[in-house]
Amino acid sequence: MDVRRVAVVGYDGAELIDIACVTTSLGMVSEYGRARVPYRTELLTPGGRPIRLPGGLSLEGGHPLERATGPFDTVLVSGGLGHEKAAANPLIVAHVRRLARESRRVASICTGSGILAAAGLLDGRRATTHWRYAADMAARHPEVTVDPDPIYIRDGNLITSAGVTSALDLSIALIEEDHGAEMARLIARHLVIYLQRPGNQAQMSIFTAAPPPGNDVVRGVVEHVLAGLDGDLSAAALAARAGISVRHLTRLFLTHLGRTPAQYVKHARLEAAAHLLAGTSLPMPAVAARCGFGSAETLRQAFTTRYGIAPSRYRQVHGGH
Template structure:
């Protein structure tokens, strides 16, 4: 971390570095740089972000999308103090995490930065540098198990779209970098500027970090198991109905024990847990996109009462539904 005198100099402009490498994901980088540039344009009287993209040797970054991004700084020659250090993810993250040059310089620069962050699979580089040891972290849901297996000293949570653990933050897949960057802008300059940036980017006003990164209804369908898919379809179509495990076993024509085994094998959750998650996801959608009163949301999603909804929602998202609505819409609770 930079000393006080160095930090005072740093605060004249917020020096931000985004680290890229071969096969990095262009969106991982652009979500950060574009949001910060927009903050500069809208909040011209505030402390500006001065953002640079750094790469090994300052070489152009051949992104995984097939486009080439010009680097502005050699990673080896980069020195602090920095306000924010961000490591991007992408197809090349495994090679980057195994590259002692990249890992070593990320570790060095982290010591000279006020805060450190990763986008998507960039978490693997932070983990390789030891920056996630003893911390809770997230990454793209598809790679969470791999990160946990490679780094058992890290508590990997694949659910949230971003996690902030002290001065180190990790975000989930690709565009969640935008949510994390908006959170940084709010921390630095207040909620109004963050909301103005979000509006200009035509994106969510701000998703809470503990919002699940993968919705039940946009996730990949269950594996090719007809019975599991049939029961899941029934759940989605009857959220306000009887979805006890006994009732679902009747829908599938199997025993409770066999249905539970199938759900654990193909979905990684018991039927009861899947139902609770599905109802919470549906409630989150209604809370964020409608003005329905909470009792109506609760009834539509099978929670029965607004209090039951509040308890389940808080357990799932860490905030009551009224707070969630306010965060998503920018309207007072």
Template sequence: MDERLIVIVGYDSAELLDIACVATSLGMANQIGTPTRPYRVSVAGPGGNPITCGSGLTLQSQQSLERLTGPLDTLIVSGGLGHERAAADQRLVGHIRRLAGESRRVASVCTGASILAATGLLDGRRATTHWRFASQLAAQHPQITVDSDPIYIRDGNIYTAAGITSALDLTLALIEEDHGAQLARQVARDLVTYLQRPGNQAQMSLFTASPPPRDDVVRQLVEHITSHLDHDLNATALAARAGVTTRHLTRLFVEHLEQPPARFVRKARTEAAAHLLASTELPLAGVATRCGFGSTETLRQAFTSRYGISPSRYRAIQTRLSAK
């Protein structure tokens, strides 16, 4: 039987979840769907030696990275605490570059993007990684367009996924690409995970992120913004509420939130709109009003810019998925 050979690359202090999310999802696709071209998943490490993961658990390699040859269907590079050492290991990077040339598609999970970056495969491409390491990747590889927002990105035949459990989202997308949406949804249900989370959905929500550190002014304004989205939240109004100048307000937001007040407000309103679209039957005009958008067109523009799809399309997807 013709198989799809999937190789996951591990190394010392790789993240076990990066590897397990991919392997388990693909294995489940085989069990549930009995595809005509089933997946054969193999973990490859330097020398074929056991991989001591960042958690301290040991994972046995099935393949020696140095002896492995193509053709491969998919090469996936895991992330983990050891990603910097792995990216600096010219032999490991060289073998990944070699195998990438013998693979139909190539992917990384989390900080595995830094290893792909070291191969040069991401040059001139758009890529993502774990939000905590995005600025570091961008500084070290200015030839890459690093976007820290999406859960995963496809650029040509190269895929990069964000932090850890985004490996599930990436793998479900690969399953759908290979075998159709029905099998991907069946796997998602058996994994008890979100069905078809859009790849361009933000990694981290403003409403689940930790409060701004240290500065009381910023913390209080964030609480005010997220609980009064339909109020006047322009910089002048916020500065007056905090008793500071608009210039000082902007400096505080950039220092503590890495974005000016207007951008933070726009994100907060857009994420609130996404929640209302998915969880209520409010008409678009009602969602726009409740979230502080002046019109449905303003909501549409902000939503499309943030999520890559229109509000009505997003609602239709969420309604269809909730009916499954």
């Protein structure tokens, strides 16, 4: 194999950053990395036409999506404000499905995961997307396990990534997979970016996220949770505090947060634990107690499952104490 062919699928309303992060990163492997098997990226657009981008820009240089044939090393579907129309376009969906069969691996950037889902490629898989669109994607495609937290998720040969600049994280991960860690570090240095955020790092912190929109009940329960992570935060206790049934509270949380109350509480406790591990020298049992875990071992198990790293190791990597 002389080159690794990479197809980037674009469409009207695609996000330029999604496309450029991939093409620039992979292009640098050839320009600076002198890889034995460099990448050759090809922008595929419907009819090979220029595509209109948000902000009044247009992008030329595309090859006809309909005429592209494999084998490809990788097919990446970009996201953008036009993703819903693209996912509803049978031509785009059919050819993405076809190209997936002719490729070693398939990936999406941001809301491009909705197009993969429309093509049936994510059925029975775990996937992510931009946090803002995760609940909608889960509702449209119940056959897909949508996790709104990680920056990117790999499930077999399918990789989905979160919003916008996560395209850089995904690109660096692909480069490391194909060419090794040293090449990934070299390209990251040229891009002047942090080498690589772990794929399971959260897209958005619960402590900086906007309050739940348009529902005072959910907002009040969330504020109560964040103010007392070491308290009784069972669904029954939260529902009783809100003066509604557990079933109604669960429905409100799924609608406004995309999670059940129990899932939200666990997420909040784990993120709080991560903050304490990185920012304090509290012993592990104290961190566990403050965050509502019964023991340091319970914290360790939940933390390792969620972040893929033990709390002690996380503190070594991220802590300054």
